[in-house]
Amino acid sequence: MFEALLNFSEIIPLLTMIFGGLAGYRAGQLVRRRHQAALRRSVLTTLVLLVVATIGVLALPALSAPLVQFGWDFASNRFLVGLPPMAIAAVATWVLSVPRLARLRREAARDKTTALTAEQRYAAADPRLVVPVQLLGISGFLGVYVLMVYRPVTPYTIDIITVNGILLAVAALFWLRHTRRQRILGGEEPRRGPGFLLRVGRGLAGVAAVVLAVGAVIVAGQELSKLPPNYDMSMSHNMDWGGGPRSEQHEAMGMRMTGHHSGLSVSELNGGADTQGTPDKTFTLTAMKKTITVAGKQIEAWGYNGQIPGPEIRVNDGDLVQVTLINQIPDIGVTIHWHGLDVPNSQDGVPGVTQDAVRTGQQFVYRFRVHQTGTYWYHSHQSAFAQVDRGLFGPLVVLPKGAKSDPYDMTVTTHDWKLLKENELARDVSYMTFDQTDGVEKRAVPAGSPVRLRIVNSGTSAVNDEKSPTYVLTGTPFKVAATEGTEVDQPSEIKAGTGIVIGTGGRADLTFTMPNGPVRLTNIENPSTGLVLSPDGTADAPAPAFAADGPLFKRDDYGAPASTPFGLSSHFDRTFKLVLDDGPGFFNGKFDVMVKINGEVFPNTPMLMVRQGDLVKVTIVGRGHVNHPMHLHGHQALVLSHNGKPITGSPWWTDTLEVQKGDIYEIAFKANNPGIWMDHCHNLQHTEKGMVMHLGYEGVTTPYRAGTETGNLPEGQ
Ligand code: C2O
Numbered sequence: 212m213f214e215a216l217l218n219f220s221e222i223i224p225l226l227t228m229i230f231g232g233l234a235g236y237r238a239g240q241l242v243r244r245r246h247q248a249a250l251r252r253s254v255l256t257t258l259v260l261l262v263v264a265t266i267g268v269l270a271l272p273a274l275s276a277p278l279v280q281f282g283w284d285f286a287s288n289r290f291l292v293g294l295p296p297m298a299i300a301a302v303a304t305w306v307l308s309v310p311r312l313a314r315l316r317r318e319a320a321r322d323k324t325t326a327l328t329a330e331q332r333y334a335a336a337d338p339r340l341v342v343p344v345q346l347l348g349i350s351g352f353l354g355v356y357v358l359m360v361y362r363p364v365t366p367y368t369i370d371i372i373t374v375n376g377i378l379l380a381v382a383a384l385f386w387l388r389h390t391r392r393q394r395i396l397g398g399e400e401p402r403r404g405p406g407f408l409l410r411v412g413r414g415l416a417g418v419a420a421v422v423l424a425v426g427a428v429i430v431a432g433q434e435l436s437k438l439p440p441n442y443d444m445s446m447s448h449n450m451d452w453g454g455g456p457r458s459e460q461h462e463a464m465g466m467r468m469t470g471h472h473s474g475l476s477v478s479e480l481n482g483g484a485d486t487q488g489t490p491d492k493t494f495t496l497t498a499m500k501k502t503i504t505v506a507g508k509q510i511e512a513w514g515y516n517g518q519i520p521g522p523e524i525r526v527n528d529g530d531l532v533q534v535t536l537i538n539q540i541p542d543i544g545v546t547i548h549w550h551g552l553d554v555p556n557s558q559d560g561v562p563g564v565t566q567d568a569v570r571t572g573q574q575f576v577y578r579f580r581v582h583q584t585g586t587y588w589y590h591s592h593q594s595a596f597a598q599v600d601r602g603l604f605g606p607l608v609v610l611p612k613g614a615k616s617d618p619y620d621m622t623v624t625t626h627d628w629k630l631l632k633e634n635e636l637a638r639d640v641s642y643m644t645f646d647q648t649d650g651v652e653k654r655a656v657p658a659g660s661p662v663r664l665r666i667v668n669s670g671t672s673a674v675n676d677e678k679s680p681t682y683v684l685t686g687t688p689f690k691v692a693a694t695e696g697t698e699v700d701q702p703s704e705i706k707a708g709t710g711i712v713i714g715t716g717g718r719a720d721l722t723f724t725m726p727n728g729p730v731r732l733t734n735i736e737n738p739s740t741g742l743v744l745s746p747d748g749t750a751d752a753p754a755p756a757f758a759a760d761g762p763l764f765k766r767d768d769y770g771a772p773a774s775t776p777f778g779l780s781s782h783f784d785r786t787f788k789l790v791l792d793d794g795p796g797f798f799n800g801k802f803d804v805m806v807k808i809n810g811e812v813f814p815n816t817p818m819l820m821v822r823q824g825d826l827v828k829v830t831i832v833g834r835g836h837v838n839h840p841m842h843l844h845g846h847q848a849l850v851l852s853h854n855g856k857p858i859t860g861s862p863w864w865t866d867t868l869e870v871q872k873g874d875i876y877e878i879a880f881k882a883n884n885p886g887i888w889m890d891h892c893h894n895l896q897h898t899e900k901g902m903v904m905h906l907g908y909e910g911v912t913t914p915y916r917a918g919t920e921t922g923n924l925p926e927g928q
């Protein structure tokens with residue numbers, strides 16, 4: 212219902228554009244009718260057309276009003292920007308044009324022999340009759356542009372001035388033209404119309420002007436959207452200070468975008484004393500080529516230590532962890548980002564922000580102390596879509612301090628292979644693997660054993676952007692013990708077969724006691740793959756039939772509430788709003804359906820600016836047509852509310868939040884980890900199209916540069 216309203220209210224101005232346009236054309240031609248009956252007929256047609264166009268105008272608020280209950284953010288652009296020009300034109304039409312049209316028809320005779328009288332021609336050419344009808348079509352066009360193409364976000368001031376200004380300017384032009392036309396027709400002014408050749412010439416010039424203008428917009432869009440070959444990610448010309456104090460000095464640096472800045476360098480943000488000493492756990496991860504077979508096709512993949520997924524890293528809370536990354540893949544740079552772990556900024560693995568990409572034959576040592584528990588994962592952040600897609604990822608588990616792993620505490624990393632270029636698989640074809648299996652992976656678990664199944668969705672994007680990745684566990688009731696690395700307090704038991712959404716980059720830990728029969732984990736978009744646990748490890752279990760409207764796990768009210776360091780009623784030092792939407796546009800020289808944050812793609816997306824210690828609230832609105840798993844590096848955000856309802860279950864901390872179309876979330880985090888942090892959609896195909904922004908701490912700058920010239924390509928261009 213919500214979706215239908217959102218979509219119909221978006222396309223309804225088309226009706227006004229088309230029928231208003233036809234009515235306007237008809238109205239302009241009335242004066243040319245050859246006889247009385249033709250005039251009567253034409254007036255009637257015009258009236259019918261403009262009634263349909265008016266239905267479009269009335270339908271816009273009618274369809275948008277119910278959207279308000281889902282959030283004013285879904286309706287505000289419709290009411291404040293789309294509607295006014297259409298309403299103005301419609302009122303003008305009904306007040307000025309319709310009575311004149313009606314009189315024209317009433318006073319016309321029914322015969323086909325009498326030509327129009329001079330009075331009739333004069334009345335038919337009246338600008339008060341013609342212009343409003345023509346404006347109705349123009350206003351529909353503006354509505355289409357605003358709601359379908361441009362899709363503005365608050366504040367709308369400039370948009371409101373622009374659309375109404377355009378309407379008024381067009382009205383003035385039309386008015387002048389028709390006033391003169393009426394005077395000529397009424398014999399008040401001599402007809403000194405241009406000759407045939409001149410008219411053709413004018414027409415051609417008009418077409419050429421339109422073609423040139425469209426061409427100029429395309430070329431400008433391409434050129435202006437190209438990322439510079441060398442840019443500074445700690446700077447932005449669109450810094451958003453969230454209503455808190457601004458730093459003029461930082462802003463002045465931001466306007467320059469590149470160059471040398473004073474300030475705290477990200478490389479100094481290395482954890483200080485906390486990361487000194489002998490590491491408790493050391494690992495070496497070597498990025499190398501690896502040929503694997505998925506769905507019967509050989510893929511040239513890449514893996515850490517030649518494994519896909521990469522080796523599981525299992526550490527304890529409090530451990531000092533050291534990982535040496537070696538790159539043996541020819542011709543590319545790689546990094547490791549510790550997804551969900553709040554490491555010091557210099558260890559975050561973002562090329563061009565926190566380090567240089569590690570070139571072939573080189574190495575880099577990561578060092579951080581872990582202060583969290585739960586299920587995380589790691590992946591390369593260089594050309595993230597291409598490299599994660601190709602296999603540079605692995606699971607990472609943090610057990611509580613001093614805890615030993617239970618025997619059936621296990622991870623399963625599911626991966627949807629998207630980009631298999633050399634293997635001629637279409638980009639939109641999906642092949643999923645559960646760990647290393649592209650079919651059904653089987654594991655033995657003795658009946659009666661406690662099982663903790665840690666699911667990591669390492670996919671780069673959902674099989675279908677409009678549906679969130681959904682997993683189903685069958686064969687046993689279970690509990691959702693943790694989401695995105697955070698333990699749920701007192702999780703209740705859930706029925707077997709309940710769907711669990713795990714967005715790309717997200718995780719969920721399911722716990723249960725192993726029954727005598729098999730237990731199967733299935734991703735419903737890829738039912739032929741999965742994981743089956745059984746006492747002897749050989750049993751199979753059929754994929755469940757999961758209806759699109761099957762039961763779904765809801766995190767909002769799951770588990771027991773507990774106290775949190777801040778909440779909905781806290782005083783926030785900064786508040787930000789992010790409207791996620793889509794629409795045609797350019798990113799880095801390419802025209803595509805863009806996925807946008809506040810109407811922009813990188814580098815024009817807002818950079819959220821904070822000061823250390825700030826309590827920050829972010830409202831995220833999913834206003835577009837697809838879902839976005841939003842991921843903030845280096846911080847844990849507390850979800851405060853979902854679609855206006857406070858979260859009442861166990862405190863919901865997250866690093867990756869699946870924002871579905873129609874969702875409004877309020878989240879909050881403490882700015883307690885200074886640095887320059889990526890904040891992006893973890894549908895990495897969206898990341899690659901510029902759905903990226905940064906969280907910046909005032910005064911923090913980076914010595915690293917991104918862009919083709921630097922070899923650092925965090926966004927994957
Ligand atoms: Cu897992 Cu910036 O990402």
Ligand code: CU
Pocket residue numbers: 806838839840892893894897898902
């Ligand atoms: Cu997205």
